[in-house]
Amino acid sequence: MTQRTALVTGVSRRIGIGAAVARALASAGHRLLLTGLPEYDDAQPYGGDRDGVPALLAELGDRAEHVRADLLDPAAPAALVAEAIHRFGHLDTVVAVHAYSTRTPLGGLDAAEIDRHLLVNVRATLLLADAFAAGFDGGRAGEGGRLVLFSTGQRLGPMPTELAYAASKAAVENLTVQLSPPLMAKGITVNCVNPGPTDTGYACPEARAAVARLFPGGDWGTPEDAARIVRFLCSTDARWITGQVIDSEGGFHRYG
16 A cells, blocks of 8 residues: 555547656556546547557556546546545545647637636646545655646747637646645645647647747657656655646747
């Protein structure tokens, strides 16, 4: 019962940030309950990864298990936390990598689509934090608990074609600040990672080349870049860091 355990959301594609986070935490000794909604990725222009979940589980061996969850369901966050505790006996870490994102430009806004962004990206994240705090038993190995959220740097520049997504992720950044005092009182740190544009295979070649020119180094970040930050934030070395939005964008310049 001394092994640390983690719940990681947004895991379906092997080249995604969620999968990279799972690998990083497994390498740091965590047992993992992974969750995702593969059919969401299947419906996106970039396509899903039909064999992604089984292949990742085979790669991680007995360190990881996976359950499907739709975070539009208001009961899903608490059910995931309860399932992790049921399977492992305790839960030390929650990493919320999940995101809902579609085109929502001004002049083409739809109330239901705005709601989906807010429900998945904000409500589910807040409910995950609430359930995690309620079920937290102090953590293992004297390290306390960790909650790591994900953003895309919405406070740093506009996203005019994804207004609903930008609004929802800006809310996640603010939740990081709002949640830090009550969670720290329970022994849980909360931080948010903004990895900047990350090459997970979703961009067409033209868009990928255009965005790459906005990096001083000439290329996008990788899922592993984000995962290394998560691994650090979930370590003992990060016990005194909380309430922070960490921008790790490789010098990305939004305005060219």
